[in-house]
Amino acid sequence: MKFLLTDQLVSIEPGKKIIVAKNVTMAEEYLADHFPGFPVLPGVMMLEAAVQACAWLVRQSSDFRHSIVVLREARGVKYSTFVAPGHTLVITADVLELEATQSAFRVKGTVHGAPAIQGRLEMTHQNLADHHDGMKKIDRTIVQTQRDRWALLVERAASA
Amino acid sequence: MPMTQEEVFKKVKDVLTSALAVDEEEVTPEAKLSEDLGAESIDYLDITFQLEKTFAIKIPKGELIPENLFSNPELVANGKVTPKGLEELKSRMPYANLSAFEQDPDVNKFRDIFTVNTLVNYVMTKVN
Numbered sequence: 001m002k003f004l005l006t007d008q009l010v011s012i013e014p015g016k017k018i019i020v021a022k023n024v025t026m027a028e029e030y031l032a033d034h035f036p037g038f039p040v041l042p043g044v045m046m047l048e049a050a051v052q053a054c055a056w057l058v059r060q061s062s063d064f065r066h067s068i069v070v071l072r073e074a075r076g077v078k079y080s081t082f083v084a085p086g087h088t089l090v091i092t093a094d095v096l097e098l099e100a101t102q103s104a105f106r107v108k109g110t111v112h113g114a115p116a117i118q119g120r121l122e123m124t125h126q127n128l129a130d131h132h133d134g135m136k137k138i139d140r141t142i143v144q145t146q147r148d149r150w151a152l153l154v155e156r157a158a159s160a
Numbered sequence: 161m162p163m164t165q166e167e168v169f170k171k172v173k174d175v176l177t178s179a180l181a182v183d184e185e186e187v188t189p190e191a192k193l194s195e196d197l198g199a200e201s202i203d204y205l206d207i208t209f210q211l212e213k214t215f216a217i218k219i220p221k222g223e224l225i226p227e228n229l230f231s232n233p234e235l236v237a238n239g240k241v242t243p244k245g246l247e248e249l250k251s252r253m254p255y256a257n258l259s260a261f262e263q264d265p266d267v268n269k270f271r272d273i274f275t276v277n278t279l280v281n282y283v284m285t286k287v288n
Contacts, residue, residue: 036230078198
């Protein structure tokens with residue numbers, strides 16, 4: 001399955017802050033084991049949703065300059081309430097630092113306003129071609145895929 | 161190989177500081193793995209593996225953390241563990257202190273049963 005964990009763009013202040021929403025559904029395959037009879041979004045998925053929220057802000061702010069925008073370090077991650085199917089996890093990511101090839105965010109995820117996850121995320125932004133010249137084409141393909149996904153999020157945010 | 165509570169606690173503390181990236185001082189006997197030390201489900205896998213390696217014990221699936229509880233309507237109903245469920249828990253987790261959980265057997269609070277002491281007591285039953 002593809003772990004696309006941002007369903008809706010709630011708001012974005014370029015370079016400053018982004019809010020996205022992830023709906024949890026019974027159809028998510030990892031719920032079958034987590035836990036049998038008590039399906040809840042795994043903490044690592046909450047963290048991944050937060051990482052993806054930050055990545056969107058980085059990409060939008062840099063006009064998709066880098067194909068690879070990933071987590072470098074997570075600090076002080078605390079989990080509070082569970083997120084069950086039928087609920088929406090709202091992730092707010094505030095920029096602490098935003099440079100060309102790295103960034104840091106304070107992230108908070110809530111369910112009906114109650115805290116679910118919080119922490120500090122440090123991201124790294126790179127192109128595969130930085131290390132291997134022959135990867136330029138792959139970078140372009142990745143960037144185009146991300147642009148298409150972002151366009152979907154933005155379009156639906158506008159009509160929501 | 162018999163070990164004292166102190167010896168086991170010291171090694172459990174090392175496992176937890178490594179698995180959860182917390183300071184030693186935070187790992188107190190009463191500390192809750194999830195609420196106080198930030199353990200998440202994937203961390204429990206890591207902790208189990210490291211306990212097995214550290215103490216040369218085998219921790220079969222479902223022995224430390226009981227499974228097949230929540231899907232049984234006789235044991236869990238309306239988000240709470242039933243009296244029958246509590247009896248089941250007590251028999252499956254003799255190493256755990258369930259008194260706080262019994263006061264409010266909300267399934268959302270199940271993780272709170274797992275404190276550092278819970279792990280120490282569990283390991284003590286395996287090494288002695």
